[in-house]
Amino acid sequence: xxxxxxxxxxxxxxxxxxxxxxxxxYRLSQFHEPLLAVxxxxxxxxxxxxxxxxxxxxxxxxxxxVAFVGINANDYEKYPEDAPEKMAAxxxxxxxxxPYLLDETQEVAKAxxxxxxxxxxxxxxxxxxxxxxxxxxxxxxxxxxxxxxxxAAIEALLRGEEPPLKEAxxxxxxxxxxxxxxxxxxxx
Numbered sequence: 001x002x003x004x005x006x007x008x009x010x011x012x013x014x015x016x017x018x019x020x021x022x023x024x025x026y027r028l029s030q031f032h033e034p035l036l037a038v039x040x041x042x043x044x045x046x047x048x049x050x051x052x053x054x055x056x057x058x059x060x061x062x063x064x065x066v067a068f069v070g071i072n073a074n075d076y077e078k079y080p081e082d083a084p085e086k087m088a089a090x091x092x093x094x095x096x097x098x099p100y101l102l103d104e105t106q107e108v109a110k111a112x113x114x115x116x117x118x119x120x121x122x123x124x125x126x127x128x129x130x131x132x133x134x135x136x137x138x139x140x141x142x143x144x145x146x147x148x149x150x151x152a153a154i155e156a157l158l159r160g161e162e163p164p165l166k167e168a169x170x171x172x173x174x175x176x177x178x179x180x181x182x183x184x185x186x187x188x
Contacts, residue, residue, distance in 0.1 A: 006132065007113045009166055013127035016108045018071065018101035021084040026099045029127070031067035035157055037150070038121040039135075040114040040175065041100075042074045043090040044081035047172035048118050051139035052094045055118070058151055059098050066154055068098040073109035074117070074176040082176070106181050113183070119170035120150050124157055131157075133168035140171075 007014075013036065017027040028038065039055060041048045059068040074082040084102050091100045103109050112121055118139060122131035131153035138144040153163035177183070 006167075007121065007129060009129050009132065011129045013123050013129075014108070014111045016103075016111070018103055018108065020099055020101050021087040024099075026069065026101055028069060031069070033065055033067040034125045035062075035066040035154060036123040036127065037066055037068045037154075038112070038123070039068060039070050040073060040109060040112070040117055040119045041070045042072045042079070042082045042117045042173070042176075043086050044074075044079055045117045045173040047116075047139040050142055051118055051135040052096070053142060054135055054145075054148070054151075056095050056097075058154065062154060062158075065158060070096065070098065070100040071103050071108060072100065073103035073106045073114065075106075075178045075181075077178075079176050106175075106178060109175055110181075110183050115175060115183075116170040116172040117175060118172050122150065122153055122157070122163075131163045131166055133165070134170045134172075137168075137171070 013028060015027060015029045017025055019025050072082055072087055076083040087100055118135055120133060120135060121129055124130045133149060135150045136145040137147040149165050149168045156163045
């Protein structure tokens with residue numbers, strides 16, 4: 001079986017500076033809210049489209065307590081719907097008010113060992129990874145969600161408790177790697 005090693009829980013924040021499609025630049029370490037949610041996402045994935053409403057609602061509900069940052073690492077030459085100019089339109093269409101950044105080299109996605117969209121990495125106040133995985137158990141169909149895993153992890157961490165689930169496999173499309181840029185996998 002092919003495996004791509006996950007970023008271990010308790011790993012420190014992997015800092016990076018990335019551009020947004022409107023010409024701004026953001027560094028992941030610049031956010032000072034108690035929690036930081038780094039979300040690998042894109043425009044075309046039906047799983048992102050199905051869960052973006054919940055992500056935006058969580059970002060609004062926990063404003064000042066949780067900083068959300070979206071990162072698009074997809075090869076937009078092969079998937080033009082994920083191009084930078086379409087990111088701005090996607091953000092406007094869905095009310096995304098948090099930074100939605102472009103990882104054009106895909107190095108940040110590789111450093112995080114991200115594989116899917118949407119895939120969440122939730123860091124605590126010490127900027128240690130405390131939750132990794134999905135937004136919920138049915139990101140393609142919001143009407144069928146029964147387990148809001150990201151929200152449960154946020155609530156627990158804000159109360160000073162352990163998340164009920166620390167890892168929940170991300171459900172979504174694979175990140176669309178540029179040819180020759182695919183992450184190394186191991187057989188095991």
